[in-house]
Amino acid sequence: MTSENMKRRAGEKAVTFIEDKMTIGLGSGTTVNWMLKKLGERVREGLNVTGVSSSVKTEKLARELGIPVIGIDQVDRLDLAVDGADEADRNFTLIKGGGGSLLREKMILELAEMKIIIVDYSKRVDELGKFPVPVEITPFAWEKTTKLVAGTGCRPELRTADGVPFVTDNGNYILDCAFGVGKVNPELHTVLKTMTGVVETGIFTDLADVIVTGSHHDVSIERR
């Protein structure tokens, strides 16, 4: 089974948590796209839900699939949110932001009563850090911020797309910071967040209640 099929299993399973009249936080990424496709089918069958999106891409796809989307400032809370991850450890700490939507994804997960993370099994790790931590920074003084971030013990690389800096939906840049396995933890997030110029980090703590993991043979659900 391909990794895409495992993502599909996880994404479709997450839809079983969604009930009528819920307001749902919509994460971003290829695994979330599978969830959206299944949710779109359910909406066309009559399920009444409203989505709040974590990215311009997700909002576009959700609308194309017939899922109503409203802005985050129109809600005080979300019934649940479904999002992907780049790594998830045994404590349910995550690295996110491979798609560059980490700031909005974090804001959405923080608002959700139930936070559901969907991954394929290759993303379940004992220790975080093989995947470089995405750190969103301001374009202003980005080279200075990069030096500050490097001082925490990583090799930050400015993310690019088509030869120019990748720009997030918030108009910021991303540094991909390779710390190494075992070096990524909630304390590192706190240190990075104190740096002026750092907007948000891709280290997500206490932002997963349920992890749905798609694998070759089945799909598993773990609760925190």
Ligand SMILES: O=C(CO)[C@H](O)[C@H](O)COP(=O)(O)O
């Ligand atoms: O954090 C994210 C985007 O900012 C994604 O959820 C994460 O990168 C996983 O993506 P995919 O499901 O495509 O593997």
